[in-house]
Amino acid sequence: NAGVTQTPKFQVLKTGQSMTLQCAQDMNHEYMSWYRQDPGMGLRLIHYSVGAGITDQGEVPNGYNVSRSTTEDFPLRLLSAAPSQTSVYFCASSYGGSNQPQHFGDGTRLSIL
Amino acid sequence: AQSVTQPDIHITVSEGASLELRCNYSYGATPYLFWYVQSPGQGLQLLLKYFSGDTLVQGIKGFEAEFKRSQSSFNLRKPSVHWSDAAEYFCAVGGPGGSQGNLIFGKGTKLSVKP
Numbered sequence: 001n002a003g004v005t006q007t008p009k010f011q012v013l014k015t016g017q018s019m020t021l022q023c024a025q026d027m028n029h030e031y032m033s034w035y036r037q038d039p040g041m042g043l044r045l046i047h048y049s050v051g052a053g054i055t056d057q058g059e060v061p062n063g064y065n066v067s068r069s070t071t072e073d074f075p076l077r078l079l080s081a082a083p084s085q086t087s088v089y090f091c092a093s094s095y096g097g098s099n100q101p102q103h104f105g106d107g108t109r110l111s112i113l
Numbered sequence: 114a115q116s117v118t119q120p121d122i123h124i125t126v127s128e129g130a131s132l133e134l135r136c137n138y139s140y141g142a143t144p145y146l147f148w149y150v151q152s153p154g155q156g157l158q159l160l161l162k163y164f165s166g167d168t169l170v171q172g173i174k175g176f177e178a179e180f181k182r183s184q185s186s187f188n189l190r191k192p193s194v195h196w197s198d199a200a201e202y203f204c205a206v207g208g209p210g211g212s213q214g215n216l217i218f219g220k221g222t223k224l225s226v227k228p
Contacts, residue, residue, distance in 0.1 A: 004156075033216075040122070042203060042220040043157075090156055098216040099145040099164075099207030104156030 002026050006091050006105035013081045013112050021076040021108050023091030029103070031094045032074040036060065036087040037107075043090065049074055050097065081112045115140045117206050119219035126194050127227045134189040134222050136204035145207040146187040148178055151221075152200045160202075163187065174198070199226045 007022045025032065033048035045058030049068040063085060065077040074093075078085060088109050092102040118137045126132055138144055145164050149157040161172025168180040178189045187204060201223045207216040 035218075040220060042117075043218040045216070092157075101147065101159045101162055102149075102157070102216070104149075104158070106154075106156045 004091055004093055004103050004105035006089075006108050008108060009106065010109050011111070013078075013110065015081060015083060015112060017078075017081050019078050019081065021078075021089055021091075021110070023074045023076065023105060024072050025074075025091075025093040025103070026072065027093060027095075027103065028071060029093035029095050030071065031097045031100070032068070033058070033092050033098070033102070034064070034066065034074070034076045035090045035092065036085075037090060038087050046076065046089075048098065078110075083112045086110060086112045115206060115208065115215065115217050117204050117217050117219035119202075119204055119222050121222045122220070123223045123225070125225040125227060128196050129193050132189075132191045132194045132198070132224070134202050134204075134224070136187045136189065136219060137185050138187060138204070138206045139185065140206055140208060142208050144187075146178075146180060147205040147207070147216075148172065148176070148187075148189050149203045149205065149218075150174075150200050151203065157203060160189070194224075194226055196226045196228065199224055 004025045030051045034046040035043040044060045047066040049055045088107045090107050091105045094100040094102045116139045147162045148160040151157045163170050163180045201221045203221045204219040
């Protein structure tokens, strides 16, 4: 009963480095999304996907890239890390879309030095 | 534009006291409303949701919320708070667009519980 699994849980990067945050779900959900959470800001949508091969931008997409080659996986790529991308990142999935209950992973805490 | 406002950043209540967390939303169509709870170091867990029908909805852990269209509010309540309820609570609104990535979260209310 894994649900939504995010890896890694913690990561420290240097400015300019790239990395991929992994997200996998085993509930056969079509809709998946990435949020970032910053103190006092709530959750802000980065990118989302309504199914394999289909992605779209959310509120704060700059500096991030996504792809969806399978229903299960939705990786988030930081192309050239910047200190402003220091945040906690959450992946979520749902059966019917953004207006359905979301299942969240436990998050990846990312620090950019 | 749709938005969610949680007026209280931090609330402290005594264990056993009642609780009400406020949420106001702005949305042009029929809103889909949610309350989520986040314990430290964890992801968000759904407490309850409102899509249509009875405006008083029951959730997990003894929580309930009331949808008031005239006030654009969806306040979360619990009659008697337990120490384990200390967490951060997020209200969120989505719309009938479904898959269009339009789920908006409030900035959260942190709940502390005094023994």
